[in-house]
Amino acid sequence: xxxxxxxxxxxxxxxxxxxxxxxxxxxxxxxxxxxxxxxxxxxxxxxxxxxxxxxxxxxxxxxxxxxxxxxxxxxxxxxxxxxxxxxxxxxxxxxxxxxxxxxxxxxxxxxxxxxxxxxxxxxxxxxxxxxxxxxxxxxxxxxxxxxxxxxxxxxxxxxxxxxxxxxxxxxxxxxxxxxxxxxxxxxxxxxxxxxxxxxxxxxxxxxxxxxxxxxxxxxxxxxxxxxxxxxxxxxxxxxxxxxxxxxxxxxxxxxxxxxxxxxxxxxxxxxxxxxxxxxxxxxxxxxxxxxxxxxxxx
Amino acid sequence: xxxxxxxxxxxxxxxxxxxxxxxxxxxxxxxxxxxxxxxxxxxxxxxxxxxxxxxxxxxxxxxxxxxxxxxxxxxxxxxxxxxxxxxxxxxxxxxxxxxxxxxxxxxxxxxxxxxxxxxxxxxxxxxxxxxxxxxxxxxxxxxxxxxxxxxxxxxxxxxxxxxxxxxxxxxxxxxxxxxxxxxxxxxxxxxxxxxxxxxxxxxxxxxxxxxxxxxxxxxxxxxxxxxxxxxxxxxxxxxxxxxxxxxxxxxxxxxxxxxxxxxxxxxxxxxxxxxxxxxxxxxxxxxxxxxxxxxxxxxxxxxxxxxxxxxxxxxxxxxxx
Ligand SMILES: Nc1ncnc2c1ncn2[C@@H]1O[C@H](COP(=O)(O)OP(=O)(O)OP(=O)(O)O)[C@@H](O)[C@H]1O
Ligand SMILES: Nc1ncnc2c1ncn2[C@@H]1O[C@H](COP(=O)(O)OP(=O)(O)O)[C@@H](O)[C@H]1O
Ligand code: SF4
Ligand SMILES: [Mg+2]
Ligand SMILES: [Mg+2]
Numbered sequence: 001x002x003x004x005x006x007x008x009x010x011x012x013x014x015x016x017x018x019x020x021x022x023x024x025x026x027x028x029x030x031x032x033x034x035x036x037x038x039x040x041x042x043x044x045x046x047x048x049x050x051x052x053x054x055x056x057x058x059x060x061x062x063x064x065x066x067x068x069x070x071x072x073x074x075x076x077x078x079x080x081x082x083x084x085x086x087x088x089x090x091x092x093x094x095x096x097x098x099x100x101x102x103x104x105x106x107x108x109x110x111x112x113x114x115x116x117x118x119x120x121x122x123x124x125x126x127x128x129x130x131x132x133x134x135x136x137x138x139x140x141x142x143x144x145x146x147x148x149x150x151x152x153x154x155x156x157x158x159x160x161x162x163x164x165x166x167x168x169x170x171x172x173x174x175x176x177x178x179x180x181x182x183x184x185x186x187x188x189x190x191x192x193x194x195x196x197x198x199x200x201x202x203x204x205x206x207x208x209x210x211x212x213x214x215x216x217x218x219x220x221x222x223x224x225x226x227x228x229x230x231x232x233x234x235x236x237x238x239x240x241x242x243x244x245x246x247x248x249x250x251x252x253x254x255x256x257x258x259x260x261x262x263x264x265x266x267x268x269x270x271x272x273x274x275x276x277x278x279x280x281x282x283x284x285x286x287x288x289x290x291x292x293x294x295x296x297x298x
Numbered sequence: 299x300x301x302x303x304x305x306x307x308x309x310x311x312x313x314x315x316x317x318x319x320x321x322x323x324x325x326x327x328x329x330x331x332x333x334x335x336x337x338x339x340x341x342x343x344x345x346x347x348x349x350x351x352x353x354x355x356x357x358x359x360x361x362x363x364x365x366x367x368x369x370x371x372x373x374x375x376x377x378x379x380x381x382x383x384x385x386x387x388x389x390x391x392x393x394x395x396x397x398x399x400x401x402x403x404x405x406x407x408x409x410x411x412x413x414x415x416x417x418x419x420x421x422x423x424x425x426x427x428x429x430x431x432x433x434x435x436x437x438x439x440x441x442x443x444x445x446x447x448x449x450x451x452x453x454x455x456x457x458x459x460x461x462x463x464x465x466x467x468x469x470x471x472x473x474x475x476x477x478x479x480x481x482x483x484x485x486x487x488x489x490x491x492x493x494x495x496x497x498x499x500x501x502x503x504x505x506x507x508x509x510x511x512x513x514x515x516x517x518x519x520x521x522x523x524x525x526x527x528x529x530x531x532x533x534x535x536x537x538x539x540x541x542x543x544x545x546x547x548x549x550x551x552x553x554x555x556x557x558x559x560x561x562x563x564x565x566x567x568x569x570x571x572x573x574x575x576x577x578x579x580x581x582x583x584x585x586x587x588x589x590x591x592x593x594x595x596x597x598x599x600x601x602x603x604x605x606x607x608x609x610x611x612x613x614x615x616x617x618x619x
Pocket of ligand 5: 343346347348478479
């Protein structure tokens with residue numbers, strides 16, 4: 001891969017507005033004004049890399065994910081896939097794009113049809129990619145092996161799988177489309193630490209062996225620090241800071257990033273800080289005096 | 299007071315129907331003293347929630363306490379009649395869950411729900427209850443409590459709902475608050491707020507807390523003592539500092555190694571290979587054997603011994619001649 005190959009994905013000044021419904025929020029904010037869930041976000045994902053997105057709840061991470069996989073259209077801004085503006089794609093190219101960008105969700109359980117066995121979930125994805133019946137069986141076996149599932153699992157329904165196994169099925173389904181880019185929105189948030197590692201390692205392994213580019217959304221800074229070559233920190237629709245974890249998480253420039261780091265529970269170390277002022281500040285919802293208030297909505 | 303506030307001895311909980319009952323909680327001992335924060339950790343499915351629900355008398359359909367004792371303030375809860383249990387539950391034991399929406403009524407403003415609870419359990423007048431609601435919402439860190447009291451649950455963010463549910467749970471001035479994964483659905487900043495709030499409630503109101511979580515760092519930061527569960531049993535328990543500093547049970551050690559650290563370097567994350575056993579297929583010996591890195595020949599066949607050293611308990615064959 002030459003270094004001047006275009007990034008697999010580039011976002012330029014992406015903005016997504018929603019109209020607030022007439023609820024309490026709308027009243028508090030003064031009528032049905034549009035509000036920007038994503039407000040002018042730009043970043044690039046180099047081909048073959050893992051890019052992390054972190055930030056507080058409601059900061060726009062999932063909205064960005066949906067924009068990237070084109071589940072929703074941005075209000076304004078440009079998105080380039082492989083250097084090509086996706087807005088201008090013709091039908092065939094748009095279809096190729098949709099197949100080439102796949103998503104893995106936090107709770108695969110709810111994204112899997114409860115009445116479909118694993119075998120069918122994967123068969124349908126393979127068929128959608130145009131894999132012939134004749135090749136489907138070997139391809140299925142290869143996928144199952146890649147995500148670390150035994151073949152007997154093919155006969156199971158989603159509810160007969162553990163959370164970690166469901167997540168593997170979700171990844172196998174995405175891989176069945178032979179994507180160039182995988183968007184994983186909190187893929188391990190619902191799992192225990194012991195399983196989190198297994199799934200994160202799987203994503204890393206897929207990235208390394210297939211060269212698959214990944215956008216990884218997570219609220220676990222330690223996970224992002226470990227596997228991403230770059231990350232962006234989201235706060236209230238803005239990407240307040242981005243760069244390699246060794247810089248952003250070690251010498252954060254933005255106060256919000258510092259708040260985020262301070263909020264990571266530090267186990268015994270935190271307990272031994274006899275000074276509990278941080279906890280008190282958190283209890284009061286005052287996330288950091290230094291930060292522009294993150295809003296009392298939290 | 300003599301004796302712990304909550305004392306669970308040899309608790310077994312079984313699922314089943316008429317003839318086939320399978321124990322999923324298999325002999326849990328647990329103590330919570332007044333004003334103490336005790337953590338209950340373990341992988342999902344290890345029986346943490348069922349243990350908590352049995353204290354509340356809220357086991358799901360098809361589950362029952364098959365043996366063991368649950369003493370609360372000296373009173374046996376196992377087999378207690380519904381009426382008495384309801385009273386105790388509303389007044390002396392409060393509970394908050396992972397999903398606050400399930401505990402809040404969508405059709406009633408949140409403040410009104412707390413008012414109702416205060417009037418029932420504390421026999422307060424409406425006036426007094428309304429004033430107390432504002433104090434409680436303020437205590438759990440809700441800004442503009444008087445206004446927020448009029449909101450419906452769906453109008454609040456996840457963190458705020460968790461605060462409201464906590465206000466509701468502590469409104470009757472309980473002696474014990476059971477918090478079952480109260481921050482698992484929240485992001486780190488909101489999680490820190492909820493944890494800070496629990497810490498404050500414990501200090502300001504002196505309420506004992508049974509804190510259930512699979513997040514070891516959270517447990518280490520707010521609990522006094524901790525019990526680690528695996529496949530329906532407590533495998534290790536003790537004061538937080540010695541337990542986290544020098545964990546004795548192999549499961550605890552392997553679990554702690556999995557916790558991602560900011561300074562944890564790069565490369566694959568440490569994991570515990572395999573999965574916890576599905577209940578019903580538990581070995582006669584130690585249930586952790588297939589995943590244990592230091593297992594011995596006798597582990598799968600013989601139940602490991604319970605050993606206690608200055609209050610630090612571990613159930614394991616390791617180091618036993
Ligand atoms: N369909 C929609 N209509 C109106 N507002 C929306 C819609 N989808 C998202 N929002 C709002 O946009 C903002 C960003 O939401 P988003 O789901 O992207 O957050 P997030 O960063 O993924 O948060 P979390 O960490 O909780 O998953 C939030 O304020 C959310 O309420
Ligand atoms: N309603 C139910 N029906 C059947 N089995 C259940 C039910 N609830 C829990 N279990 C089983 O009981 C065990 C312990 O569950 P639980 O206490 O919820 O675990 P934890 O809270 O530690 O994740 C698990 O094996 C789970 O599958
Ligand atoms: S009893 Fe044996 S298998 Fe079980 S934790 Fe101890 S050493 Fe490991
Ligand atoms: Mg999201
Ligand atoms: Mg549970």
